[in-house]
Amino acid sequence: MAWDEWERLKASAAERNATGTRLNGVPVDHVAEGDLHVSQTDLAAVGNEAHTLYERLRKEGRVAVPTTDRAAGDLSGQGFALGGALKHVSNRWEKQLGSLLDACAHISNHMDVSGRIHQDDDHWIRRSMSSINTLDQGFDESYAPAGAKNPAYAEKDAKGKDGN
Known part of the structure; x- marks a missing residue:
């Protein structure tokens, strides 16, 4: 990267305040998505492909x-030494095929539960981050003017909205 390109990138980042850090939340437009997004459909497709590969290998991998x-x-x-070598190759094939079948089964099973875990x-x-923000509001005097109640401690009405 050339020096002038580096300077241009730094200036561009400074213009959009890209160097700022947010520790107490995420922008409102990102809250619905979050940083972690796992599509169960995509995971299921990977799991199905692994299962299909497993079944084909199980049926066709031992034909010979x-x-x-x-x-x-x-x-x-x-009396040919080639017989022992061929048996060795066959045993190695079985061992490698078993490892591959285990890996396919592991991937298939893992994809079944990954969506739920993530x-x-x-x-x-999300719960941890929102509780940090609430805790921060409770200790920060700038959240309420002098003499006024801190809205973090506002009483909720019957509909769960702040009473202030």
């Missing part, structure tokens, strides 16, 4: 194993 094992046995029986995390973060 019996033939390969028979050939390995025949070659070994005839949604719970998002709700917890």
